[in-house]
Amino acid sequence: MVEPVNVLTQRWDIPDAHTLEGYLDSGGYAALRSALDTAPADLLQMVKDSGLRGRGGAGFPTGVKWGFVPQDTGKPVYLVINADEGEPGTFKDRELMERDPHQLLEGMAISARALSSPRAFIFLRGEYLWPGIRLEEAIAEAYQQGYLGKGILGAEFDFDVTLHYAAGAYICGEETALLDALEGRRGQPRLRPPFPAVAGLYACPTVVNNVETIANVPHIVERGVDWYRSMGTEKSPGPKLFCVSGEVVRPGNYEWPLGTPARTIVDESCGGMLPGRQLKFWAPGGSSTPLLTAEHIDVPMDYEAVAEAGSLLGTTAMMMYSHKTSVVEAVLNWTRFYEHESCGKCTPCREGVFWLAQVLQRILDGGGRDEDLQTLDDVCDNIFGRAFCALGDGATSPIKSSLKYFRDEYTHLIEHGRQPDGIEAHAGVVTDNSGRHRPGPADPTTAPGRPGSTKAAAT
Ligand SMILES: Cc1cc2nc3c(=O)[nH]c(=O)nc-3n(C[C@H](O)[C@H](O)[C@H](O)COP(=O)(O)O)c2cc1C
Ligand code: SF4
Known part of the structure; x- marks a missing residue:
């Protein structure tokens, strides 16, 4: 029988785990010490072998992504932590940063060592004031005690961290829009290629990873690949x-x-x-x-x-x-969110999601028309795969899937102008x-x- 695990959350019940002292007392920064004695290429191989996949949504293998970064360009390699956490319903990174900020910093230092990166940025959701305070305190302590900065822990490795409070837009969680926002521009997705690994922040090689992804790294280094792969499945370990x-x-x-x-x-x-x-x-x-x-x-x-x-x-x-x-009410709620958050760069999403919201609202208000379901299907099909970034595709997901499973509920609303009994x-x-x-x-x-x-x- 499968049991809950206690890896990323292992310090959540220790009251002072967010302080450097509390983190060190519970075994923190041991993995960084060992990483500083390990060649960057071996660290990268370890993460590849662990099968760790990105926790930001797409599940791309982390070690493979790191392997795309060219090391011979003469430009610095940047590590960017995606802490924007804008996806509705998602609140895992918030608690990871609040309760165990040093776990993230340690993961960042090890990842930077593997990538030979001198500097990382944390792109933090603007509303996350409390995680921000915890991170600011942790970063300050880590600098004071030599876990960040010049020659960390006496090794020939310099590593700096900058915390950036984002202005608050869902699209800025998309990694290329994030990079534009971090550079001080309006956050809108970039055309790819080039991919960030080759030309990302300030046109330098850049790795963007989610908070939870990087929080896994110290545990992989400390306890090994076999232990890590003992959790989860062959293709989705951990x-x-x-x-x-x-x-x-x-x-x-x-x-x-x-x-x-x-x-x-x-x-x-x-x-x-x-x-x-x-x-x-x-x-x-x-x-x-x-x-x-x-x-x-x-x-x-x-x-x-x-x-x-x-x-x-x-x-x-x-x-x-x-x-x-009401599934239709829930779907309208999400569609209104996407309508509001559409960055406006491409027509299918900017116009299409607006019209999806209008039609859904009309159905819910009791003015639905016989052709409305066909219109919803058509508009979704003209957004999916045709929008500039994945926000457009995502906006169609709740609508298409609810039409697949709950078409009767839509039809009832259109025919009777009210919700079915029991809702x-x-x-x-x-x-x-x-x-x-x-x-x-x-x-x-x-x-x-x-x-x-x-x-x-x-x-
Ligand atoms: C509209 C949109 C919003 C996104 N928001 C986030 C986010 O808040 N946090 C995140 O880690 N990834 C987000 N992503 C995914 C990122 O583009 C990127 O894939 C991820 O940060 C890569 O990190 P990972 O490989 O560690 O998962 C978003 C993607 C899209 C299309
Ligand atoms: S799909 Fe187009 S309009 Fe929508 S957020 Fe992406 S780039 Fe912007």
Whole structure:
């Protein structure tokens, strides 16, 4: 039977783990010491062999990405940490930075050593003030004690870190828009090639990695590739933070091996669905991933199995909704988000997502027309694969998948001008970036959401 793991979250219950002293007392920076005695090429090979895949959404193999970086250009190599965390439902990086900021810094220093990079930037979501304060304190302490800066820990290796507060736009999580924003420009995606590995920040070779991805690195170096691969599946190895929200008893971040069935996470860590509510639909990896239904609840949460079930693992932000929630209302909510966040660079997304929102709103308001479902399908098909970046594709996911599984609900709204019986307005419990319940306006729920870490319930 699969058990929860305690790797990335191992210090979350230690009150002072966010301080350098607390981090050192719990074995911190041992992996960096060992990395400083290891050749960069060997470190890179270790990460390649571990099978670590990017945790920012796409699951690209981290070691392979690092291998694309040319080392002979005469330009500096930059490491950029993507801490923008804008995908709806996602709140794992927030807790990683708040509770264990040195884990990220140690991972960054080791990764920089592997890449021979002298400087890294943390591109932090602007609203993340508390993680920002924790990171600022940790960076200052690390500089004072020689874990960052010139000749770190006496080795011939200089490494600097700059924390950058982003202005707050979902598109700036897309890695090339992020680089433009970091350079001080309006954040819009860049044409590729060239890829950032070759010409990224300031036209220099650049690696962009997610916070959780880099938090894995010290553990791989310290405990080895075989230990790392003992968790998860052959193609999706390692531990994973699942951020579960919606109509479950205990929403929050829970660490399990990749490949753990969704049902196990929801039942054992979250205490199942709220009393009296049965699972109707869920997103496995944020709102950009196609919705699944109660039939899919036994899917193993790894990249391959979720794709086979017709969706994507994405950011592993599992948003769970019950029979009381209107799928059309939830889909409109996400579509309004994409409409607002579309950067406007390309026509299919800028115009198409606007019109998708108009049609969905009309259906929900009781003015739906017979041809509306065909219009939704057509507009989605003209965005998907034709937009400049993945935001456009993602915007179509909830619509296309809800039309596939819940067409009857749309049809009922169009024919009767109201929701089917049993559906309550705003029934879906809204969660913020802490994973805590925020009751929807028309249904103040008494859900026993709990503040802070949910890890204790997972173990
Ligand atoms: C619209 C959009 C938003 C994104 N937002 C984030 C984000 O907030 N954080 C993140 O790590 N990756 C985000 N990504 C993915 C990044 O482009 C990139 O793939 C990722 O940072 C690479 O890191 P990884 O290989 O460690 O996953 C986003 C992608 C798109 C298309
Ligand atoms: S799909 Fe086009 S308009 Fe939409 S965010 Fe990407 S580049 Fe901007």
